[in-house]
Amino acid sequence: NMVIHLISQVEIPGPKSKTLFNELSTVQNSLAVQFFVDYDKSFGNYLVDVDGNVMLDMFTQIASIPIGYNHPSLVETIRNEENLSTFINRPALAVFPPGDWLKRLQSSLLAVAPPGLNEIQTMACGACSIEHGMKAMFIAYQRKKRGGEPPSKEELQTCITGVPPGCPDLCILSFKNAFHGRTMGALAITHSKPVHKLDFPVPYWPMASFPILKYPLEENVRENQAEERRCLEEVEDLIVSWNKSGRPVVGCVIEPMQAEGGDNFASAEFFQGLQKVCSKHDVSLAIDEVQTGCGSTGKFWAHEHFNLKESPDIVAFSKKMLTGGFYYKEHYRPHEAQRIFNTWVGDPSKVVLLEAVVKVIKEQNLLARVNDTGNYLFNGLRGLQTQYPYLLSRLRGLGCYGSIDMPSMEVRDKVISRLRAKGVNTGGCGEKSIRFRPTLTLEKRHVDIFLDRFNSVLHET
Amino acid sequence: NMVIHLISQVEIPGPKSKTLFNELSTVQNSLAVQFFVDYDKSFGNYLVDVDGNVMLDMFTQIASIPIGYNHPSLVETIRNEENLSTFINRPALAVFPPGDWLKRLQSSLLAVAPPGLNEIQTMACGACSIEHGMKAMFIAYQRKKRGGEPPSKEELQTCITGVPPGCPDLCILSFKNAFHGRTMGALAITHSKPVHKLDFPVPYWPMASFPILKYPLEENVRENQAEERRCLEEVEDLIVSWNKSGRPVVGCVIEPMQAEGGDNFASAEFFQGLQKVCSKHDVSLAIDEVQTGCGSTGKFWAHEHFNLKESPDIVAFSKKMLTGGFYYKEHYRPHEAQRIFNTWVGDPSKVVLLEAVVKVIKEQNLLARVNDTGNYLFNGLRGLQTQYPYLLSRLRGLGCYGSIDMPSMEVRDKVISRLRAKGVNTGGCGEKSIRFRPTLTLEKRHVDIFLDRFNSVLHET
Numbered sequence: 071n072m073v074i075h076l077i078s079q080v081e082i083p084g085p086k087s088k089t090l091f092n093e094l095s096t097v098q099n100s101l102a103v104q105f106f107v108d109y110d111k112s113f114g115n116y117l118v119d120v121d122g123n124v125m126l127d128m129f130t131q132i133a134s135i136p137i138g139y140n141h142p143s144l145v146e147t148i149r150n151e152e153n154l155s156t157f158i159n160r161p162a163l164a165v166f167p168p169g170d171w172l173k174r175l176q177s178s179l180l181a182v183a184p185p186g187l188n189e190i191q192t193m194a195c196g197a198c199s200i201e202h203g204m205k206a207m208f209i210a211y212q213r214k215k216r217g218g219e220p221p222s223k224e225e226l227q228t229c230i231t232g233v234p235p236g237c238p239d240l241c242i243l244s245f246k247n248a249f250h251g252r253t254m255g256a257l258a259i260t261h262s263k264p265v266h267k268l269d270f271p272v273p274y275w276p277m278a279s280f281p282i283l284k285y286p287l288e289e290n291v292r293e294n295q296a297e298e299r300r301c302l303e304e305v306e307d308l309i310v311s312w313n314k315s316g317r318p319v320v321g322c323v324i325e326p327m328q329a330e331g332g333d334n335f336a337s338a339e340f341f342q343g344l345q346k347v348c349s350k351h352d353v354s355l356a357i358d359e360v361q362t363g364c365g366s367t368g369k370f371w372a373h374e375h376f377n378l379k380e381s382p383d384i385v386a387f388s389k390k391m392l393t394g395g396f397y398y399k400e401h402y403r404p405h406e407a408q409r410i411f412n413t414w415v416g417d418p419s420k421v422v423l424l425e426a427v428v429k430v431i432k433e434q435n436l437l438a439r440v441n442d443t444g445n446y447l448f449n450g451l452r453g454l455q456t457q458y459p460y461l462l463s464r465l466r467g468l469g470c471y472g473s474i475d476m477p478s479m480e481v482r483d484k485v486i487s488r489l490r491a492k493g494v495n496t497g498g499c500g501e502k503s504i505r506f507r508p509t510l511t512l513e514k515r516h517v518d519i520f521l522d523r524f525n526s527v528l529h530e531t
Numbered sequence: 532n533m534v535i536h537l538i539s540q541v542e543i544p545g546p547k548s549k550t551l552f553n554e555l556s557t558v559q560n561s562l563a564v565q566f567f568v569d570y571d572k573s574f575g576n577y578l579v580d581v582d583g584n585v586m587l588d589m590f591t592q593i594a595s596i597p598i599g600y601n602h603p604s605l606v607e608t609i610r611n612e613e614n615l616s617t618f619i620n621r622p623a624l625a626v627f628p629p630g631d632w633l634k635r636l637q638s639s640l641l642a643v644a645p646p647g648l649n650e651i652q653t654m655a656c657g658a659c660s661i662e663h664g665m666k667a668m669f670i671a672y673q674r675k676k677r678g679g680e681p682p683s684k685e686e687l688q689t690c691i692t693g694v695p696p697g698c699p700d701l702c703i704l705s706f707k708n709a710f711h712g713r714t715m716g717a718l719a720i721t722h723s724k725p726v727h728k729l730d731f732p733v734p735y736w737p738m739a740s741f742p743i744l745k746y747p748l749e750e751n752v753r754e755n756q757a758e759e760r761r762c763l764e765e766v767e768d769l770i771v772s773w774n775k776s777g778r779p780v781v782g783c784v785i786e787p788m789q790a791e792g793g794d795n796f797a798s799a800e801f802f803q804g805l806q807k808v809c810s811k812h813d814v815s816l817a818i819d820e821v822q823t824g825c826g827s828t829g830k831f832w833a834h835e836h837f838n839l840k841e842s843p844d845i846v847a848f849s850k851k852m853l854t855g856g857f858y859y860k861e862h863y864r865p866h867e868a869q870r871i872f873n874t875w876v877g878d879p880s881k882v883v884l885l886e887a888v889v890k891v892i893k894e895q896n897l898l899a900r901v902n903d904t905g906n907y908l909f910n911g912l913r914g915l916q917t918q919y920p921y922l923l924s925r926l927r928g929l930g931c932y933g934s935i936d937m938p939s940m941e942v943r944d945k946v947i948s949r950l951r952a953k954g955v956n957t958g959g960c961g962e963k964s965i966r967f968r969p970t971l972t973l974e975k976r977h978v979d980i981f982l983d984r985f986n987s988v989l990h991e992t
């Protein structure tokens with residue numbers, strides 16, 4: 071166990087980061103940059119910046135690093151000459167796949183498929199995973215509507231210009247505070263912050279309320295049940311009214327926990343109820359696990375916490391999974407070629423890295439560790455919440471995935487910046503939450519460091 | 532010079548490919564698969580399939596391989612331990628960029644920036660490059676409209692649900708037969724084949740005709756000028772009428788040569804005229820160089836052939852550039868953080884590979900080779916067109932990039948399949964064209980092989 075010297079009481083970004091920031095700003099908008107990183111020196115759960123500051127990373131590239139920086143297994147994967155050609159030659163995967171493609175899928179994506187979902191479509195990021203997942207729902211809906219008949223000549227002609235009947239007036243239902251990506255279709259179902267959609271002519275589709283629960287949960291049981299019931303009724307009302315208005319609701323896309331929108335958790339009963347409403351109205355149910363998937367909640371897929379009667383129809387992923395894509399039920403497999411398609415449809419080099427990640431997760435039983443470390447983390451946070459009731463509230467989480475609220479955005483941002491100066495990197499979400507998104511390899515000794523620094527920042531705040 | 536034994540008179544896909552196809556089809560729709568590839572054995576301009584067939588590759592993963600399979604410089608790039616951490620740790624690039632990021636950009640993307648465009652936004656594929664390029668145009672348009680004022684409270688509120696004024700009713704003009712990608716916004720400006728848009732509720736935006744020229748050009752000068760004039764008038768009419776109808780045309784997106792839509796070429800005068808119309812009506816002009824960029828037309832960017840009065844406002848790229856992204860004029864830089872943004876906004880590991888590619892292109896003066904080899908290729912094709920006037924027509928191309936037409940889709944598909952059996956891999960586009968999309972390292976000796984096999988297939992057809 072090496073001793074880590076976390077930086078302490080310095081200003082971040084440091085002088086080198088500041089110089090680099092000014093230089094980068096000559097060729098692009100760099101206003102989102104927090105600091106510049108030395109990825110050669112970063113290791114495990116520690117991020118090292120260009121000024122030599124070492125930070126425990128509880129944000130991990132917006133929740134996208136599965137097993138830590140420069141993990142030995144990943145070093146080995148890159149160095150392994152057998153993988154060389156995969157990193158060099160990116161194929162048009164749906165047209166000229168490599169001979170070992172199915173084998174690679176079996177030891178990566180298919181080895182961790184959500185229960186009940188046996189088919190897989192690879193993609194390259196969260197946005198295209200969601201976009202093409204929605205397309206799969208539209209295709210299945212129209213196929214069913216045609217009852218086995220081929221599309222009409224009129225449909226084939228009108229779809230070129232983009233009008234009905236070829237491009238029918240269909241929609242997807244989504245939720246307030248949802249975030250699903252930044253391309254036009256993903257934006258249509260995104261409703262968290264103005265910065266995402268302002269100024270863009272985004273399709274207008276129905277938006278239901280997502281439950282905003284009161285904490286602590288055990289003291290607000292009745293109110294929270296009422297809140298979730300209200301939201302489910304809204305979902306059903308919207309489906310009925312949009313269907314009536316001639317713009318049928320084809321699918322519903324939802325995050326198991328709303329992440330960007332403020333780490334909003336709902337109960338298993340809510341999701342069970344949602345599935346019931348969807349199936350009653352023949353609405354497909356897609357779960358967006360881009361931020362929640364790959365084990366951080368203590369189950370490989372967050373929706374596994376919900377004990378759904380049957381699996382969701384589509385489960386989309388990206389981030390920690392290194393590649394994008396979605397799992398789907400057979401009904402959502404297009405019957406024709408090239409409808410869910412693009413040049414690359416993913417990247418085998420990312421799947422090769424995922425193979426190594428999945429192997430480490432299984433061999434080291436990391437899901438058990440996530441639960442264990444997560445308990446320790448949230449117990450500690452509960453203690454701090456009791457100690458600083460005027461600063462902390464609404465602690466919520468599953469596994470190592472969760473959030474705590476501050477009194478205001480201003481305080482939250484100050485705390486994040488002070489934590490950074492004490493060697494802990496965290497990120498905000500929603501209006502005033504700090505979210506915890508460590509890797510799956512976080513240990514109790516890391517939690518001790520974090521809690522110690524958090525305590526000291528809270529003490530000073 | 533090694534001797535290449537191209538396969539000849541065999542069936543492709545071969546037995547191993549067929550078995551793999553059946554197996555892969557158990558977990559996904561694999562109907563677009565042509566054959567399975569052995570990427571370890573593929574080299575230079577030769578693709579080797581899992582059955583051991585060696586094919587000269589004139590299609591190169593839908594035009595996305597810049598300097599050939601397993602190029603020694605790329606092998607070295609992967610093996611170079613200094614690059615190791617870049618391949619392992621994919622950052623949230625806009626938040627925690629690596630310290631060497633600007634340097635990497637300067638020796639890759641910025642080293643080949645189109646004249647007049649000094650700013651760069653990285654993305655990850657063609658679709659997100661186009662989507663975010665359009666967003667940059669919408670942002671600049673609304674900022675100008677606000678005249679320096681911040682967005683109103685009403686705008687900030689309404690954009691969450693996705694209705695005006697926050698999500699204003701704006702549009703982008705595009706062209707018949709255009710292809711720009713498969714996500715919802717990219718689909719709104721795509722109008723080539725039903726397979727792309729059928730069944731999807733895509734935004735309806737204006738579509739103008741793209742010139743369909745008659746060949747040989749020198750015998751159809753007057754008709755082609757009239758055709759291009761007609762298209763430009765249509766563009767202007769559409770801008771005027773959509774502006775009047777309250778859905779202003781913010782930008783125009785166009786391919787320098789329409790690729791998927793049938794390799795439609797227009798003259799430099801057409802593009803000069805288009806720029807004039809756009810600037811007259813204050814419409815931004817974006818060039819989609821996803822398939823045409825990176826040297827295949829003999830200039831690094833295809834639009835450099837057009838001698839435009841000033842540079843286009845936005846130039847998007849992907850494929851051979853290995854990363855996605857777009858160059859833009861300063862006016863299109865958002866003034867706020869995180870508006871053109873997502874978790875990864877590209878991938879430094881692809882930029883490291885692009886660095887090596889750009890170095891090879893410059894050091895080996897590959898653009899000169901592309902022009903030289905291209906002349907040789909198209910001269911040879913001209914000869915075949917004269918020899919087989921009942922089979923070949925409308926030969927067109929620039930550099931090594933171009934197409935030739937067959938009498939029908941059926942004949943075209945048969946010719947592609949016979950070419951493959953003789954050891955040459957090509958791809959179709961449009962209704963009945965074969966497109967040529969070799970790497971930049973194609974040489975005359977490869978052209979000789981191709982022309983010989985093409986001749987023999989035409990002879991048998």
Ligand code: FES
Pocket residue numbers: 194195196197198199253655656657658659660714
């Ligand atoms: S939209 Fe996902 S990588 Fe481009």
